[in-house]
Amino acid sequence: MKMQPAGSVPATPRVTDIHVHVEPWTMLKPAIRATFEQSFEFKHLDAITASPAAFLDFLDGQGVWRAAIINYVSPEIMGFTAGVNEFCARFCDHDRRRLIPFGCPDLANCSDPRSEMRMLFDGLGIRGIKIHPPHQAISPAAYRDGFRPQAILYEECSARGVPVMIHTGTSIFKGARSRLGDPMPIDDVCVDYPDLKIILAHGGRPLWMDECFFLLRRHANVYLDISSIPPASLVRYFPRIEEVASKTMFGSDWPSPGVPEIRRNVDQLKALPLSPAALRQILETTALSIFPDA
Template identity: 30%
Template sequence: MLDGRVLVDAHVHVPVLGSLAPAWKDWARDFGRPGVVEEVWDADGRPRPAALDAHFAAEGVDVALLFCEYSPKATGYQEFDDLLPLVEANPRRFRPVANVNPHLHFPIADEITRQLDHGAAALKLHPVHGGFRLDDPALFPAYAVLAERGVPLVVHCGTSSFPGSMNELADPAHLYPVLRQFPTLDVVLAHGGRGWWYDAAAFLALSHETVWIELSGLPPKRLPTYYARHDLARLARRFVFGTDWPGVPGVAANARTVAGLGLAEDTVALALGGNALRLYHGLDPEVDTGTVAGEGV
């Protein structure tokens, strides 16, 4: 816990460094805390489970969701199975998040089912790096699996500076056919519309009870500016805390900045952990979630 609140970091990257494009390593060093790569990864570029666990424990993180990514054009080929030793080291703190790319996985339902059966808490799709639209019919079998199993979908909703990125594919309007076809599927907008789509992301979250704003990659002190056209007190009840670690100076610092925005305490508790514990599949039920997100939104 951090300052007496449950803290879930819903957006964490811990790939094998050798699987990555050089730009990813430059990003981690440019935007992350100095020395964190050397602290957590060994000389062969593999994350050290004990070091990772100690780092997140020191930051007050109760649960961290670990991402992979099959985007060889932009960031690299980061395998889901590389996450499993990290999860096994502390399955209470760490949970894996699935990833698929319709250009690489077929039948796509089989691969998402395999990853869910290995404990994935959600499916993350990265259209900008993967080169596909979220309304691509090839993805609908994966959405059907998620809806059937009650597992949320996380989508990259914001610009990316990595070479090879196709930022036009981040438009949240591409989600409308998905929301219509799968009305019970929770959809988390990673990066909250960063760049051109803050208003569109906020509108979706406020108009659909299944859509959420995830804060990774957004400086928390600027949230009132990014969402100035909306009722921040209401929108913040749809927030899911995440950092995009290791490309962040500090998890605890970001969380404390969210807590210092002047929001009601129950809203802060939802944003920092309560919403994530409700949304993501299989998180530790013994962690106190407080007020459920659907109340008073």
């Protein structure tokens, strides 16, 4: 039997990219769009993201089986209104096995957050919630200061087993409140909602990786999404990544500045000095444990 070389993955993992942005780009504020246009040809990007079939063809070419389609509400900073939820749901309707919709209620402007949450889950089939503290200007633990809509979000997601992805780390976009990317307030969320599944998007990069690692090890239902971390830097950011591989998921953050394609990130991840078992967990099985194959 041919031996697998160190760092190789036996067979071929079915890669899930847990962090892809297919969004209604026309909502972007001009300054935000200009940041994207420094890195991308938007005509090319629009052609891929305007058609679910074209996007699935793109995933096939990138060697990606499934993708979580990340959308969130941020009218003041990014320009995204609550209309992103309908957009995301309809886009993912094309193939619910391969496309996993993430959305978010407009907590700051919603009069009945519980009904809004139920509409997202029961009406639109949203499978994950994304909150972005720097882009929404709301701490992930604002409920402890009396922001009841956020508590309702956590209650509903906990009761239904719906994971909440929380942006951790800084943001380069105009108007973003990067101090709110500090992951340590999430410790309170974990204590108060112990059954809630939480995904730490971006691992706190580039300032708070140690804090994220602490949360991963302390709380059973906390997971790591390595999107926007350059794969070559992963082991430097998380030197003990093997210890939490069963709680770690590959994500690309495509299409963001510095991430023109997904395949390159996958290939660079496979080239790291990680065990085959850890690579498979990161690329495939951790995501399957949260979002089983339909």
